[in-house]
Amino acid sequence: MKVLVAVKRVIDYNVQIRVKEDGSGVHTDNVKMSTNPPDDNAIEEAVKLKESGKVKEVVAITIGEEKAQETVRKALAVGADRGIHVKTDSYIEPLGIAKILKKVVEKEKPDMVFVGKQAIDDDCNQTGQMLAAMLNWSQGTFASKINLKDKTIEMVREIDEGLETLELNLPTVVTCDLRLNEPRFASLPNIMKAKKKPIEQMVAKDLGVDLTNRIEQLKVEEPPKRKGGIKVSNVAELINKLKNEAKVI
Amino acid sequence: MSVLLVAEHDNSNLKVFTLNAISAASKMDADVHVLVAGSGCENVSKEVAAVPLVKKVLFCDSPNYQNYLPENLAPLVTKLAEKYDHIVASANTFGKNFMPRVAATLDVSQVSDVTKVNGADTFVRPIYAGNAFATVKSNDKKKCVTIRPTSFDPAPKTGGSAQVEKVEAADVPNVSKFIKREETKSERPELGTARVVISGGRGMESADNFKLITAIADKLNAAIGASRAAVDSGYISNDHQVGQTGKVVVPDLYIAVGISGAIQHLAGMKESKVIVAINKDGEAPIFSIADYGLEADLFKALPEFLAELNKLNTIQK
Ligand SMILES: Cc1cc2nc3c(=O)[nH]c(=O)nc-3n(C[C@H](O)[C@H](O)[C@H](O)COP(=O)(O)OP(=O)(O)OC[C@H]3O[C@@H](n4cnc5c(N)ncnc54)[C@H](O)[C@@H]3O)c2cc1C
Numbered sequence: 001m002k003v004l005v006a007v008k009r010v011i012d013y014n015v016q017i018r019v020k021e022d023g024s025g026v027h028t029d030n031v032k033m034s035t036n037p038p039d040d041n042a043i044e045e046a047v048k049l050k051e052s053g054k055v056k057e058v059v060a061i062t063i064g065e066e067k068a069q070e071t072v073r074k075a076l077a078v079g080a081d082r083g084i085h086v087k088t089d090s091y092i093e094p095l096g097i098a099k100i101l102k103k104v105v106e107k108e109k110p111d112m113v114f115v116g117k118q119a120i121d122d123d124c125n126q127t128g129q130m131l132a133a134m135l136n137w138s139q140g141t142f143a144s145k146i147n148l149k150d151k152t153i154e155m156v157r158e159i160d161e162g163l164e165t166l167e168l169n170l171p172t173v174v175t176c177d178l179r180l181n182e183p184r185f186a187s188l189p190n191i192m193k194a195k196k197k198p199i200e201q202m203v204a205k206d207l208g209v210d211l212t213n214r215i216e217q218l219k220v221e222e223p224p225k226r227k228g229g230i231k232v233s234n235v236a237e238l239i240n241k242l243k244n245e246a247k248v249i
Numbered sequence: 250m251s252v253l254l255v256a257e258h259d260n261s262n263l264k265v266f267t268l269n270a271i272s273a274a275s276k277m278d279a280d281v282h283v284l285v286a287g288s289g290c291e292n293v294s295k296e297v298a299a300v301p302l303v304k305k306v307l308f309c310d311s312p313n314y315q316n317y318l319p320e321n322l323a324p325l326v327t328k329l330a331e332k333y334d335h336i337v338a339s340a341n342t343f344g345k346n347f348m349p350r351v352a353a354t355l356d357v358s359q360v361s362d363v364t365k366v367n368g369a370d371t372f373v374r375p376i377y378a379g380n381a382f383a384t385v386k387s388n389d390k391k392k393c394v395t396i397r398p399t400s401f402d403p404a405p406k407t408g409g410s411a412q413v414e415k416v417e418a419a420d421v422p423n424v425s426k427f428i429k430r431e432e433t434k435s436e437r438p439e440l441g442t443a444r445v446v447i448s449g450g451r452g453m454e455s456a457d458n459f460k461l462i463t464a465i466a467d468k469l470n471a472a473i474g475a476s477r478a479a480v481d482s483g484y485i486s487n488d489h490q491v492g493q494t495g496k497v498v499v500p501d502l503y504i505a506v507g508i509s510g511a512i513q514h515l516a517g518m519k520e521s522k523v524i525v526a527i528n529k530d531g532e533a534p535i536f537s538i539a540d541y542g543l544e545a546d547l548f549k550a551l552p553e554f555l556a557e558l559n560k561l562n563t564i565q566k
């Protein structure tokens with residue numbers, strides 16, 4: 001079997017982002033970038049399936065500017081076999097990303113596509129579900145456990161009420177939660193080896209899909225700041241404040 | 250034209266966040282129609298028909314929809330969407346699961362997790378874990394929108410009498426099967442709607458220690474939340490997680506215990522009216538957003554907190 005894993009390059013989750021003064025977006029110059037965290041879980045799961053012998057090939061794909069290749073390189077360093085980089089210099093909405101992924105799926109014919117449950121920059125939580133719909137495939141969102149069988153996947157998903165178990169026919173799209181596994185770190189020898197693994201390049205606008213963004217970003221603002229509060233010196237004072245000042249208990 | 254809103258329910262009762270989504274939808278267009286799709290869910294259709302803001306209920310009863318499998322639900326919504334300008338659902342795990350399937354099939358770019366409706370096509374949504382708010386305009390002819398429920402007041406529940414129209418089920422692809430659902434049942438208020446939330450983090454150190462939190466929650470009639478670290482460590486189940494990749498809560502009072510205040514956690518609770526932080530590290534970032542910070546060891550502070558509560562004559566419920 002073959003797995004295609006989508007990895008996105010985003011502002012690192014530890015960075016406190018800054019909104020641009022003109023409201024056009026957030027500062028990205030000289031800001032640390034890394035792989036979208038749940039996409040690391042997606043790669044890890046695919047590599048584990050390969051190590052267990054159930055999967056033959058793991059292909060990592062990213063869509064983005066030249067530097068987005070770093071995320072594919074990192075995936076190769078932790079065990080993906082080869083990479084695909086679809087180049088674009090402008091932001092593409094999840095709808096367009098899903099269309100690109102569909103094109104690549106038609107060519108690569110994977111049995112499964114793994115994506116992260118949500119990109120931590122746009123927080124859209126759409127791409128995997130959209131891709132599954134476009135392909136008429138089953139989908140398993142917010143996966144915290146995957147059990148690959150012959151023609152199906154049994155998976156556990158995290159929902160608001162608790163957990164849900166589904167059986168999905170292959171081919172399928174799975175969106176991965178951070179609790180799916182513990183992503184490994186790349187060892188130095190594997191980082192060196194990854195440099196020799198192939199990354200195929202494509203250009204987004206040559207793929208013959210409509211990538212026009214439909215959503216116009218009118219402005220980006222900072223959220224209202226919370227006024228700093230006070231420190232209380234003991235529990236009795238805290239209770240007193242909650243009762244008589246904030247009047248919430 | 251009007252709004253098609255997809256109700257969330259458990260086949261017996263409407264989930265309350267649907268009411269918040271209805272009030273958001275009514276700001277896009279006053280003509281709000283609600284789809285109740287499920288199995289043996291007639292009672293839900295009646296509940297929805299009583300909501301004054303709802304103009305019409307579309308009722309589809311079929312075993313295909315019993316477990317809201319997105320592969321089954323999306324074709325029905327897509328078929329009905331023909332007659333509507335807006336397709337709306339809550340931005341919780343229910344809406345997040347099926348709405349992008351509808352949007353992709355309609356070739357529409359979805360607007361996720363809307364916190365403010367400025368009109369029929371313009372919305373505000375948080376990005377970067379709520380560290381920025383984007384005002385966006387959808388240029389698609391149809392709009393697929395998910396609503397952050399806690400950003401809108403729930404629509405009043407009674408007084409209306411909308412017409413209920415039966416609709417035919419759509420074809421289903423049979424590509425997935427529901428096996429089971431493990432729900433955490435509790436007598437406590439729901440995390441999303443509770444007036445008071447008390448959350449524990451890694452500082453709690455064990456599942457057993459969460460009973461210090463439970464005791465206070467009982468006293469305050471509070472829901473129990475947790476940081477991702479507390480869930481990851483197995484102290485408490487995933488449905489308690491608050492944050493960017495968990496639930497968003499906006500209670501009157503949020504008490505964070507042994508939680509450092511990572512931006513991903515703040516994303517889920519910083520709109521709370523009053524925030525209390527109990528942490529032994531005076532430099533913990535949670536203090537920068539707390540109205541009342543107590544720098545203390547939680548294993549000492551929580552029992553004292555309970556004892557002080559026990560001294561009070563009255564406690565708001
Ligand atoms: C993509 C992504 C999404 C994420 N989503 C979420 C999310 O939705 N929700 C979430 O919560 N996190 C989320 N996280 C994780 C987040 O980054 C933090 O790792 C997490 O919130 C830390 O949890 P914590 O505060 O409980 O633990 P820690 O950061 O370890 O903090 C523990 C705190 O407890 C205090 N403490 C310890 N012992 C005591 C004691 N005896 N008395 C008093 N205080 C004590 C310490 O001083 C410390 O401040 C996400 C991370 C990523 C990368």
Ligand SMILES: Nc1ncnc2c1ncn2[C@@H]1O[C@H](COP(=O)(O)O)[C@@H](O)[C@H]1O
Pocket residue numbers: 006007008009036038039061062063064094097114115116117118119120122123124125126127128
């Ligand atoms: N530009 C991209 N390149 C590769 N994968 C992407 C890209 N955008 C989104 N994805 C995948 O889709 C997931 C969900 O993204 P989103 O729908 O934007 O929240 C991510 O975790 C990635 O796995």
